[in-house]
Amino acid sequence: MNTELPKVNPNTVDFSGSAVYVNRTSRFVLSIPNLREAGELLIFPEGDSKVGQPMKKNQIGSADRGVIFFNGKDSAWQAVRANGNEAILINDISKEDADLLKSHIDSLTTDGRKLTLQSIKNILSYARNEIGLIDFYHKSLASIKRDMIAMSVKNPYYMIVTKSNKHRAIFVDKPFSFDGPVQQKYPNGAVLVTDGRNTWGIATDVFVKNFKRIEGDQEISLTSTDGMLRLQ
Incomplete structure (x- = not known):
């Protein structure tokens, strides 16, 4: 439980280049x-x-x-x-x-x-x-x-x-911890998501399975993190 992982500061994460997603979990x-x-x-x-x-x-x-x-x-x-x-x-x-x-x-x-x-x-x-x-x-x-x-x-x-709230997301492909609603730990990386007010982490497989990318008026299912904005 106490394994120290590098912290990602939510205030330094730039989501501006991200696609738009909706939650369908x-x-x-x-x-x-x-x-x-x-x-x-x-x-x-x-x-x-x-x-x-x-x-x-x-x-x-x-x-x-x-x-x-x-x-x-x-x-x-x-x-x-x-x-x-x-x-x-x-x-x-x-x-x-x-x-x-x-x-x-x-x-x-x-x-x-x-x-x-x-x-x-x-x-x-x-x-x-x-x-x-x-x-x-x-x-x-x-x-x-x-x-x-x-x-x-x-x-x-x-x-x-079913809510229509739009989200942006960044794939973090390295171990990290994140002080979101609770302290989250991701030794295998994860996806950071924001609704414009709050930012939180979601396990990569959960995000890919349950979030849809918005293209025009279409909701597109994801198959991987390919093409997602990545944390630099």
Whole structure:
């Protein structure tokens, strides 16, 4: 976790020569209920350089409560508040895997049982260890409702990004770390993306699979990073 990688400063990255892209990622949306004090304290865990520091703060400035999880694509600890307004997204997921996850959740919530911290951890463990999914991060339910739609009426957890927001992107073909929304580590390189306000990293394979290049009024699927602007 503490492997030092060269840092890329977002303020020095010039995206002006980039093509324009839109996000069309498929995701599994796990809404986190209001667990109140049953959520875990949101502090960086052992093994992280910020161990013991708050990951997310409450209104009085101390660590909030929710669920801590690890994003294996970004090599970053992340957290979601358990206040009924946020969700954990499992990124870049197929319909088959989304159906497996739904069945697993259904088995944990039969007879009206609600999701608990333990059952949420169980779901994330199942996704990681049984299906092989490792790309997890948090998002507000309000932004999910605004930017995504369900792919199937039979599986409302399975959604796709439909927003028209334009992005620019640079391929970084060398190891680096990046202080985006969280500290992201990419020992094999990755893609940096900006929407004009914020900049963040995306694993190369995830970007190629899920982003489309805009040409006129067409959305063009990507097959590789060939032709992308590269960090100098």
